[in-house]
Amino acid sequence: MRGWPGNGAPPLVLDASGSVAHLVSRRYARCVALAVVALAMTDYIDRQIVVSTFPYLKKSWGLSDTALGALVTTVSVAIAVFALPAARLADRWGRVRTIAAMGSAWSLAALACAVSGNYAQLFAARSLLGVGEAGYGPAGAALLSGYFPQRLRATVLSVFQAAGPxxxxxxxxxxxxxxxxxxxxxxxxxxxxxxLLLALAFLKVRDYRAPAVSRADGAGTADSGAGEGLTGDQTRSGRPALAATVRELFRSRTAVWCYLGGALNLVVLSTFYTWLPSYLGRAYGLSSAQAGMRAALFILAGFVGAIVFGHLADRCAAGRPRRRLMVPAVLAAGAWGLLFTAFGVLGPGGGQYALIVVAGLPVAAALGTAPAAVIDVVHPSVRATAVGMATLVQNLFGLAVGPLLTGLLSDAFGLQTALAVMPLFCLAAAAAFRIGSRSYEKDFAAVSGGGPEPVAPGTHERELST
Known part of the structure; x- marks a missing residue:
């Protein structure tokens, strides 16, 4: 395949493993992955850059820590509210169209933040930024899951999620x-x-065609878009109707525990990504730029940890699939130990800072592994919606909780005390992943055994010949 075909070309088709049949060239797949990661980076830059302006906003508008934390929390709440509708749109309307639309929306909202005249306007613009970001994670994860084989799924999605750190x-x-x-x-x-420019470039990426979910067992045929072979729970386009989709999202116990575990883990991650620069500025007497540089090492450790431990989870799963979830379970417990020691036992100094940076590695271990496990245990036709459900739970009960709860605890007891208490959520995340691992192999086998019917010989070659 040459060039970067547009959406006018025939759609790609998934095979029984849930990956693009007769894969496009590795170069093409990697180019798509690079573009997905690059746009995700602008997502998190726009989402996170506000924390560096906290000292200036606090001085200009006299804001409390709770009000500052709310500027981060509102993004997560908006993502949670709109995640499922946006994810379902991605499954029905198309992943690349959704990516282009969502990326454009949050980029315009970021520009609106710059012209805000007061706190209320800035809060509203930050909320709109979350609305735009709601569908990008599910659509991007679903797109990449089709372009790469299942055996690399945790690795690929960990690279995608590492764009966050x-x-x-x-x-x-x-x-x-x-x-x-x-x-x-x-x-x-x-x-x-x-x-905005990068989002619009996605209109030149090819999407894939997913098989439909059947009413009986989750199996289906490739979605032709013509409505052939429909069951009572499918729409006329061959895509799953709402009732079938909801059942598929919660059919798997593994998926439910991954939703919860990912959310609990993100409570801690969002806490430190939001408040560590402020803590370093206050406790170590650093300027905003210096505190940002110091905090960046913790976040950069998370970037490395997400990729390395995501790949480790894939390697461990080769011998025993349930180990894909045991890896983040063990590492979440380890992250709690490091962070509690840093803030609950030690005070400001070299020892504390060293433990903070090291803790950045395991605290991000579940970023790609949890959504990869969810995708493993749901039908390919509802992948984006399943990641959307994970996004809803993780934002509403994870990313939205961390910054605001930490701000409340900080106003009441001090920031260091708040940062010592919040890592307790890591232990809860470890327990959720451990429980989810017990049903992982059974749920994965159920989906693998109910894949789409084979497509006639030569069909995939014709689909990809354009």
């Missing part, structure tokens, strides 16, 4: 430098235009 690093570091030199307004809107 990397984008957060850039947001914190560049935000700290830019806010001090260019002001908070320019800082908040700086990446709106690049994100």
């Amino acid at each position: 990397l984008g957060s690093v850039l947001g914190v570091v560049l935000g700290g430098v830019m806010a001090g030199n260019l002001g908070w307004r320019v800082t908040l809107g700086a990446f709106g235009v690049p994100g």
Whole structure:
């Protein structure tokens, strides 16, 4: 395959393993993955860059820590509210169209943040930023899951999810430098235009065609778009109707525990991504730029940890599939030990900072592994919706909780005490992943055994010949 075919070309088709049949070239798949990761980075830059402006917003508008934390929480709440509708749109309307639309929406919202005249307007613009980001994670994960084989799924999605820590690093570091030199307004809107251009470029990426879910057992035939072979729970397009979709999302016990475990883990991750720069500034007497650079090492460790431990989960799963979830379970417990020691036992100093940075590795271990396990145990036709459900739960009960709850605890007991208490959520996440691992192999076998019927010989070659 040459070039970068547009959506006018015939859609790609999934095989029984849930990956694109007769894979497109590795170069093409990697180019798509690179574009997905690059746009995700602008997502997290726009989401995270506000934390570097906290000292300036606090001084300009006299805001409390609770009000500042709410600027991060509102993004997560908006993502949670719109995640399922946006994810279902991705499954029905198309993944690449959804990516282009969502990326454009959050980039325009980032520009609106820059011209906010008061706290209420900034809060509203940040909420709209979350609306735009709601469908990107599910659509991007579903797109990549089709382009790469199942045996690499946790690795590929960990690379995708690692764009979060990397984008957060850039947001914190560049935000700290830019806010001090260019002001908070320019800082908040700086990446709106690049994100908009990259989002529109996705209109040239080819989507794939998923098989439909059957009423009886979740098996189905490739969705032809013509409505052949429909069951009572399918729409006329061959896609699963709402009732069948909901059943599929919660049929698997593994998926449910992954929804919950991912959310609990993100309570801690969002807490430190949001408040660590402020803690370092207050406790260590650092400037905004210096605190951003120090905090960036913790976030960068998360970037490395997400990829390395995601790949480790894939390797461990080769011998015993349930180990794909045991890896994040063990590492979440380890993250609690490191963070509690740093903030509950030690005070500001070299020892504390070293433990903080090291803890950044295991605390991000579930970023790609949890959604990969969810995708493994649901039917390919509802992948984006399943990731959307994970996004809803993780944002509403994870990302939305961390920054705001930490702000409340900080106003009441001090920031260091708050950061010592919040890692308890890591232990709860470890328990959820451990329980989910017990049913993983059974749920995965159920989906694998109910894959789509084979497509006639030569069909895939004709589909990909354009």
